[in-house]
Amino acid sequence: AQSVTQLDSQVPVFEEAPVELRCNYSSSVSVYLFWYVQYPNQGLQLLLKYLSGSTLVKGINGFEAEFNKSQTSFHLRKPSVHISDTAEYFCAVSSTNTGGFKTIFGAGTRLFVKA
Amino acid sequence: DAGVTQSPTHLIKTRGQQVTLRCSPISGHKSVSWYQQVLGQGPQFIFQYYEKEERGRGNFPDRFSARQFPNYSSELNVNALLLGDSALYLCASSPGAYNEQFFGPGTRLTVL
Secondary structure, three states: OOEEEEOOOEEEEEOOOOEEEOEEEEOOOOOEEEEEEEOOOOOEEEEEEEOOOOOEEEOHHHOEEEEEOOOOEEEEEEOOOOHHHOEEEEEEEEEEEOOEEEEEEOOOEEEEEEO | OOOOEEEOOEEEEOOOOOEEEEEEOOOOOOEEEEEEEOOOOOOEEEEEEEOOEEEEEOOOOOOEEEEEOOOOOEEEEEOOOOHHHOEEEEEEEEOOOOOOOEEOOOEEEEEO
16 A cells, blocks of 8 residues: 655754755555645645656755655755744655555654744 | 635534535646645545546545536535544645646534
């Protein structure tokens, strides 16, 4: 069965420090990978996506992620975070299998940026 | 351009009742997906519809059903409501079946 694991439920970090939010998935078929962000009292919005091609993808607000097929990972990184990056981050995996097309979300990682 | 819209914003129902939630996708988008998000958890996939056909179904009971109309809007129906159905229900649209999704603000359902 397809699953997504976000290894850290909370990540506190100081402003201007680098951050990595980890995401691992399990799937026996080809996948499409996404990171979404949910700011307090706002809806989900797309940060970045991997559909095919280069395994290093860049998204909005200076975020980037690398698809590692052998390790089935899609970790999100930012070299220098801002207070405004405080939010909930969700990794999502889409694929087609016997149950049809499905998108599975991880449980989320709460990034808390401290001054 | 208008984003994904959902109605109603909030809804209060009692156990055993039925509820219908509505979603209008972004203009030109042909795929609509439905998710349930319980507080503190990630969205759980319920259905995906593309070109008015069901393309994917999550692990939800048959009390949950959906449909997509010729204008690509969609309805999610939940019968025989349980307390555990209380959640934020999210609708997302995408241009095709395999693209990134654009989420609506959600419908907050409370079952008493």
